[in-house]
Amino acid sequence: MSAPPQLSVVGLGPGFAGWVTPEARALIEAASDLVGYAPYLARCPQRPGQLRHASDNRVELERARLALELAADGRRVAVVSGGDPGVFAMAAAVFEALEDGPPAWRALDIHVSPGVSAMQAAAARLGAPLGGDFCAISLSDNLKPWATIERRLRAAAEGDFVIALYNPASKTRRRQIFDAFALLRGLKSGDTPTAFARNVGRVDESLSVETLASANPGAADMSTLVLIGSSETRLIERPGGAPYVLTPRRARVSA
Amino acid sequence: MSAPPQLSVVGLGPGFAGWVTPEARALIEAASDLVGYAPYLARCPQRPGQLRHASDNRVELERARLALELAADGRRVAVVSGGDPGVFAMAAAVFEALEDGPPAWRALDIHVSPGVSAMQAAAARLGAPLGGDFCAISLSDNLKPWATIERRLRAAAEGDFVIALYNPASKTRRRQIFDAFALLRGLKSGDTPTAFARNVGRVDESLSVETLASANPGAADMSTLVLIGSSETRLIERPGGAPYVLTPRRARVSA
Numbered sequence: 001m002s003a004p005p006q007l008s009v010v011g012l013g014p015g016f017a018g019w020v021t022p023e024a025r026a027l028i029e030a031a032s033d034l035v036g037y038a039p040y041l042a043r044c045p046q047r048p049g050q051l052r053h054a055s056d057n058r059v060e061l062e063r064a065r066l067a068l069e070l071a072a073d074g075r076r077v078a079v080v081s082g083g084d085p086g087v088f089a090m091a092a093a094v095f096e097a098l099e100d101g102p103p104a105w106r107a108l109d110i111h112v113s114p115g116v117s118a119m120q121a122a123a124a125r126l127g128a129p130l131g132g133d134f135c136a137i138s139l140s141d142n143l144k145p146w147a148t149i150e151r152r153l154r155a156a157a158e159g160d161f162v163i164a165l166y167n168p169a170s171k172t173r174r175r176q177i178f179d180a181f182a183l184l185r186g187l188k189s190g191d192t193p194t195a196f197a198r199n200v201g202r203v204d205e206s207l208s209v210e211t212l213a214s215a216n217p218g219a220a221d222m223s224t225l226v227l228i229g230s231s232e233t234r235l236i237e238r239p240g241g242a243p244y245v246l247t248p249r250r251a252r253v254s255a
Numbered sequence: 256m257s258a259p260p261q262l263s264v265v266g267l268g269p270g271f272a273g274w275v276t277p278e279a280r281a282l283i284e285a286a287s288d289l290v291g292y293a294p295y296l297a298r299c300p301q302r303p304g305q306l307r308h309a310s311d312n313r314v315e316l317e318r319a320r321l322a323l324e325l326a327a328d329g330r331r332v333a334v335v336s337g338g339d340p341g342v343f344a345m346a347a348a349v350f351e352a353l354e355d356g357p358p359a360w361r362a363l364d365i366h367v368s369p370g371v372s373a374m375q376a377a378a379a380r381l382g383a384p385l386g387g388d389f390c391a392i393s394l395s396d397n398l399k400p401w402a403t404i405e406r407r408l409r410a411a412a413e414g415d416f417v418i419a420l421y422n423p424a425s426k427t428r429r430r431q432i433f434d435a436f437a438l439l440r441g442l443k444s445g446d447t448p449t450a451f452a453r454n455v456g457r458v459d460e461s462l463s464v465e466t467l468a469s470a471n472p473g474a475a476d477m478s479t480l481v482l483i484g485s486s487e488t489r490l491i492e493r494p495g496g497a498p499y500v501l502t503p504r505r506a507r508v509s510a
Contacts, residue, residue, distance in 0.1 A: 016278070026273070060504075086379055086385045088504075116371070120341055120370075124341055128346035131341070133407050134390065135391070138387075155414025251400070
């Protein structure tokens with residue numbers, strides 16, 4: 001890498017070191033300042049002289065502003081995110097802060113570095129559930145009305161997409177995944193393969209493959225990625241292991 | 256890594272070496288046999304004694320069967336794919352071949368290794384276009400009827416998703432992207448930000464940001480990823496560069 005960017009937004013992937021890209025590693029190494037949610041900063045190697053600005057998970061916009069201020073002050077800043085920063089992570093917060101910030105911030109050299117998102121890690125472990133067209137929906141209604149989420153769940157069923165649900169629940173947000181399952185159960189076949197992938201790539205990784213009818217929405221927490229199949233998605237049984245989940249590339253004629 | 260898997264399905268990302276994960280590199284290094292589309296194999300370092308089985312782009316299922324046969328014969332095989340093998344790439348073909356193949360294949364130790372997909376690379380270069388809910392649709396009707404694709408495009412508009420279009424065109428498949436734009440122009444606002452990202456991460460990378468009304472569908476080819484915004488997607492102008500594309504995390508009340 002030549003001179004590091006003034007501000008980078010870096011994705012560490014889901015937690016396994018083998019999924020951290022060389023670019024992400026180099027940007028973190030080159031930064032004078034790391035900004036991020038504390039557990040993500042803990043995944044970055046310590047380097048003498050490098051400053052760390054750890055924050056709580058709920059303050060994305062404050063964290064983004066701090067990073068932009070530091071960069072405008074001449075620091076070389078890496079905003080450290082889990083997964084892919086572009087997928088329900090820090091990239092949008094940085095550009096929201098940029099949009100509302102001082103015009104000078106727009107002249108900063110900003111570099112977003114993509115990473116492996118939770119949906120992709122879950123899919124890799126399950127087989128090939130994303131082999132057909134798919135959508136990704138965050139169930140968090142902290143920043144958007146529940147009516148918007150319902151509208152998207154309905155559209156996802158109508159389009160027969162494979163559905164990846166991010167942020168299905170948190171300690172204080174328990175109802176949404178139950179409501180989402182209730183809605184989807186009314187629109188999709190009960191035998192649709194449905195997987196819960198928790199902490200994929202970490203030591204406490206767990207996977208379960210059920211059907212839309214049998215899955216317990218209460219099993220999802222903030223570390224869970226939920227995948228719900230299309231009408232084409234099916235299981236491949238195998239000896240000595242959970243079945244693979246396959247959405248074939250070939251689709252039948254639609255209704 | 257301990258003993259390499261009998262069969263791995265590995266994603267090289269979009270083309271930039273900094274986006275190839277350490278896991279992908281290690282799996283390729285450890286394999287006795289590499290199987291893949293010739294241009295992807297050309298991106299793997301040569302290793303003495305390692306066999307290469309290059310094939311044409313159109314024969315995914317044959318390629319998958321060859322890889323499974325080699326693995327069943329005791330070879331350590333890596334199927335090399337561009338992008339993320341789980342996203343419109345080789346993982347589905349491998350599990351389709353597995354499903355229809357000899358039962359013994361199901362006892363193989365198979366490992367899918369995720370990678371950076373074209374949509375993520377394009378998003379990283381553009382800013383944060385995937386900051387809200389999104390969907391990914393392949394416009395290739397080689398394996399699914401056009402009616403299914405139309406149904407998904409309609410649903411994507413109805414759900415106000417950001418839309419990533421893979422495989423918008425090929426040398427012999429030119430009509431689909433025009434039909435898709437005609438359909439979406441009837442359902443979405445003409446000023447919706449629309450980006451064409453070509454060969455992101457390669458030396459001949461190019462990006463253009465237009466509106467749904469002004470973009471020329473004929474500019475898309477087989478190396479182009481097309482991103483069409485939601486109603487929330489907007490541009491952030493900046494000095495000396497193309498505008499950033501932002502889909503904010505915060506969404507308004509839906510209709």
